[in-house]
Amino acid sequence: MxxxxxxxxxxxxxxxxxxxxxxxxxxxxxxxxxxxxxxxxxxxxxxxxxxxxxxxxxxxxxxxxxxxxxxxxxxxxxxxxxxxxxxxxxxxxxxxxxxxxxxxxxxxxxxxxxxxxxxxxxxxxxxxxxxxxxxxxxxxxxxxxxxxxxxxxxxxxxxxxxxxxxxxxxxxxxxxxxxxxxxxxxxxxxxxxxxxxxxxxxxxxxxxxxxxxxxxxxxxxxxxxxxxxxxxxAASGIGVGVVKAGQAFVSLGTSGVLFAANDGYQPDPATAVHTFCHALPGTWHQMGVILAATDALNWFARLAGSRASDLTADLGALIAPEKTLFLPYLGGERTPLNDAAIRGAFIGLEHTTDRSAATRAVLEGVSYAIRDCRDALAATGTKIESLLAVGGGSRSRYWCQAIATALGTPVSLPVAGDFGGAFGAARLALMAATGAGAEIATQPTISAVIEPVLALSDAFDEGHARYRRAAAAIRGLT
Incomplete structure (x- = not known):
């Protein structure tokens, strides 16, 4: 064992x-x-x-x-x-x-x-x-x-x-x-x-x-x-078998990460993308990192006096983003802003903004931040050919579909089970103890593939454009 x-x-x-x-x-x-x-x-x-x-x-x-x-x-x-x-x-x-x-x-x-x-x-x-x-x-x-x-x-x-x-x-x-x-x-x-x-x-x-x-x-x-x-x-990358160029995963944990494996070293610091060694010899990886993913949802849940899982349970099918917009910069931001001083905001609140609308805005805001990470990775020449979703936030189908639609990329969900850092660490223990190589870091069986909602692509594009304008305005105030 x-x-x-x-x-x-x-x-x-x-x-x-x-x-x-x-x-x-x-x-x-x-x-x-x-x-x-x-x-x-x-x-x-x-x-x-x-x-x-x-x-x-x-x-x-x-x-x-x-x-x-x-x-x-x-x-x-x-x-x-x-x-x-x-x-x-x-x-x-x-x-x-x-x-x-x-x-x-x-x-x-x-x-x-x-x-x-x-x-x-x-x-x-x-x-x-x-x-x-x-x-x-x-x-x-x-x-x-x-x-x-x-x-x-x-x-x-x-x-x-x-x-x-x-x-x-x-x-x-x-x-x-x-x-x-x-x-x-x-x-x-x-x-x-x-x-x-x-x-x-x-x-x-x-x-x-x-x-x-x-x-x-x-x-x-x-x-x-x-x-x-x-x-x-990196350990989560081993856990989900993201070890080769073109493979990627999005992690919706306390922070949010868009992680892509690379066969070589290809840094581009100006993008605020992290370029690190992978956990296997001779390999590297890149990450776009946001500081608040489920942390943002949990923050709003405390504000709303509810549990995060209850907030997301009754959202139903994905709908077009509404006027309410959320910027998830609760403690600064990394990719692509590199700004420790910027802070989050709700924008476009109106009389009809209820708890569900605010919840959707939080999920959309994090999805837009992940899209910013995708764009930053693309600027370095990194291509994403397959995308897995892991972390506690991936249990929300609504959130995964918002990400898929915002990125225009299908999101694959592994079968029930924990394939994160602890599982990757156990795989690395197996490698160290037995001399096994990267071939054991296979990808898990996929339980579902969440496709983008093409009918909402333009609405999410416009939502992301509003998000970018709002982020620029908030930076001017902090």
């Missing part, structure tokens, strides 16, 4: 698969986010360990005596700062934290960062966070002996090893994405050194061995390997 652990923003999930890649057990534990100031987003790494202990304890009741490998997936970009004794110095600054926007802007003005990393220096990336810490918390910065990404702090607990893998490291702004190695030059520009960085492995390689005391505690055989794993989206 092989275990995948996915450290998300709102919880940690574990999936256990057998040699045939059938899911035999799963478990989860919740996590919460602290927002002590506007634009801040933090978690305590010790909470991740508590969640991992809970998940392993739940899975141990199913029996872990046949376990051969563990793979890791997780939220990217988080700055987990450790001292020389591996003690945590402060709460982890998360991926959706925008406090370092000024520091990111200064770094991004240095052309070496885009040239070497292949990406804009976004406020949520790791390097600008360390510059922020150096300026605002110098006593803490002086003690930093190691910087780990969130899932790699779990690896430290599991194995005692300081290790990262290529897909996650590529989102730090310290990484030479084409060469698949840390950039000493970029590290030096932020007051850091290679000695403070973890050792690098590929996602399908062995990164360490499970500590004996943990093996004994949870009934796991000694010598179980821990794979490099992948950042959450």
């Amino acid at each position: 092989y275990l995948g652990l996915d450290l998300g923003t709102s919880g940690l999930k574990g999936i256990l698969i057998d040699d045939a890649q059938k899911v035999v057990a799963e478990a989860s534990a919740p996590l919460s986010v602290k927002r002590p100031h506007d634009g801040w987003s933090e978690q305590m790494p010790t909470d991740w360990i508590g969640a991992a202990e809970s998940v392993l304890g739940q899975l141990a009741r199913h029996g872990l005596g046949a376990l051969r490998g563990i793979g890791l997936s997780g939220q990217m970009h988080g700055a987990t700062l450790l001292d020389a004794a591996d003690d945590v110095l402060r709460p982890c600054i998360l991926w959706n934290d925008t406090r370092a926007h000024a520091e990111a802007r200064v770094l991004d003005e240095d052309p070496d960062f885009r040239a070497i990393t292949g990406n804009i220096v976004f406020p949520g990336f790791t390097a600008p966070k360390l510059v922020w810490v150096a300026r605002h918390e110098p006593a803490i910065f002086a003690q930093v002996a190691r910087v780990l990404l969130p899932k790699d702090y779990l690896r430290l607990w599991l194995t005692g090893e300081h290790v990262a893998e290529m897909s996650d490291a590529a989102g730090t702004s310290w990484f030479d994405t084409g060469r698949r190695d840390w950039s000493d030059a970029l590290l030096a520009k932020t007051g850091m050194t290679r000695a403070q960085m973890p050792r690098l492995v590929e996602g399908s390689e062995v990164s360490g061995i499970l500590r004996p005391e943990l093996a004994e505690r949870f009934g796991i055989p000694k010598g179980v390997v821990v794979a490099g794993g992948g950042g959450d989206n």
Whole structure:
């Protein structure tokens, strides 16, 4: 058996698969986010360990005596700062934290960062966070002996090893994405050194061995390997078999991602597209990323005093967008705006705007943001020949059809099951433990294909045009 652990923003999930890649057990534990100031987003790494202990304890009741490998997936970009004794110095600054926007802007003005990393220096990336810490918390910065990404702090607990893998490291702004190695030059520009960085492995390689005391505690055989794993989206790409050029998926989770696999390295930072290493050797991927997808729907559900699933359950068939428009920029935006200051808005509210109309506007607004990502990917030369939908938001047929219609592209839905980061991490564990290659990362059976509603294409085109005009106007006010 092989275990995948996915450290998300709102919880940690574990999936256990057998040699045939059938899911035999799963478990989860919740996590919460602290927002002590506007634009801040933090978690305590010790909470991740508590969640991992809970998940392993739940899975141990199913029996872990046949376990051969563990793979890791997780939220990217988080700055987990450790001292020389591996003690945590402060709460982890998360991926959706925008406090370092000024520091990111200064770094991004240095052309070496885009040239070497292949990406804009976004406020949520790791390097600008360390510059922020150096300026605002110098006593803490002086003690930093190691910087780990969130899932790699779990690896430290599991194995005692300081290790990262290529897909996650590529989102730090310290990484030479084409060469698949840390950039000493970029590290030096932020007051850091290679000695403070973890050792690098590929996602399908062995990164360490499970500590004996943990093996004994949870009934796991000694010598179980821990794979490099992948950042959450790269691992999800492995989980849904998006590993070759032309294959893509849209993820409707807390954030929204349009992820496309590439056979080569083809960066274009000006588009605000993320160009990262994939979790398999010699492969890369590109992503258009929006910061609020289901997060936007959940926000509106709280405002409306309802559950998100109830809001979407009674929408019926897809209809043409109405006057009400929603911009999902609740905490800034990445692709294609690269704007930490922009904020969301409802526009075109009128007496007839009821709860259902507002819900549709939220789903449409996120769909338009995904279309912006598609257009940005196309500008780099990336073509999408097939598109899968994953994540909690993909359970809404209305939302999937809105995306299909906004993009003019059919959206395929996998059969019931979780093919996300935890499943991809389990596949990477299988690769590391057995030496299997990319051929095991097949695409799941498709349960349904959601076609665009051609009769509504013009209406969605006009809705997207209004959305772009509204976004330009809102940027002028923030």
